[in-house]
Amino acid sequence: MAQRILLLEDEPAIADTLLYTLRNEGFEVTHVRLASEALAAFRAQAPDLAILDVGVPDGNGFDVCRAIRKTSELPIVFLTARSEEIDRVLGLELGADDYVSKPFSPREVCARVRAILRRYANGLSAGSGAAPAATVDSPGALPLRLDEAAQRISCRGELLSLTRYEYLLLAALLKRPQRIFSRTELMSLVWADAPDTADRTVDSHVKLLRAKLREAGASAELIQTHRNMGYSLTLSV
Structure with a gap:
């Protein structure tokens, strides 16, 4: 069809x-x-x-x-x-x-x-009988799980409703917890196909992700702001 x-x-x-x-x-x-x-x-x-x-x-x-x-x-x-x-x-x-x-x-x-x-x-289609997709479990007590093959992230067992760029941003942070990514690095990783986008777009998407994490029952502070440096996914919340 x-x-x-x-x-x-x-x-x-x-x-x-x-x-x-x-x-x-x-x-x-x-x-x-x-x-x-x-x-x-x-x-x-x-x-x-x-x-x-x-x-x-x-x-x-x-x-x-x-x-x-x-x-x-x-x-x-x-x-x-x-x-x-x-x-x-x-x-x-x-x-x-x-x-x-x-x-x-x-x-x-x-x-x-x-x-x-x-x-x-x-x-x-993930979970419909195909071979299991590769997943990344967040370390420690973080409630996030990344399924890269299906390009989705779950929080406390429930799928997060994410746009393309929200998914790519959270996945980048989740794969390297505690690492501080500068805005320039995140622009390169997430918005590589949108070179005209300015780095303040990162801030806007972090704000949206924090709101969605809060709605899913996780702490919005999972994503930490490092003044004049960038963002990281913390393990201490």
């Missing part, structure tokens, strides 16, 4: 090119031009992934993402003609899995879509 993509894009030339490429690659694509239409399409039949243009006539993709995130962890990719970092950071903080600035290659967007869907599929 073809995977379903919801595309919110109001520029006909861009939409037509993306539609042609995605459909040619075997995806089933629902194209809408307005934020209200995107939410209606999502509620009528949940897609496997959404591609949301940030600027549309009746609102923006950020608002659509907020509405979707109230009920779903649907993979989301943002498209935008704006290059300001604040837009990139806001998109990632809202839980986007990727962010593409215009102009872009439709084939690149398609490749990113496939990579995201493959990552989500791996996370959902």
Whole structure:
């Protein structure tokens, strides 16, 4: 069965090119031009992934993402003609899995879509009878467990709902507990495919991770801030 993509894009030339490429690659694509239409399409039949243009006539993709995130962890990719970092950071903080600035290659967007869907599929299929995935148990009394093959992390036995970059950031810290990573090091490890992202994005994602750890019953202080140095995963909490 073809995977379903919801595309919110109001520029006909861009939409037509993306539609042609995605459909040619075997995806089933629902194209809408307005934020209200995107939410209606999502509620009528949940897609496997959404591609949301940030600027549309009746609102923006950020608002659509907020509405979707109230009920779903649907993979989301943002498209935008704006290059300001604040837009990139806001998109990632809202839980986007990727962010593409215009102009872009439709084939690149398609490749990113496939990579995201493959990552989500791996996370959902783990434990379905396949060979056990390699895992990393946190040392000491830390309540975290990293499953690298499925690209997921559990806390006290419950899977954490993490975006792509949240997962990569926490995994990097978990694999080397107590090691202090500078922001530059974390940018290189986690945001290697987003070179235009500034290092304060690390701070934003640490804040989000701390909130999710707290919600999962773990201490937010598992991730320690080292002034003028960076971050580490502590063993002392």
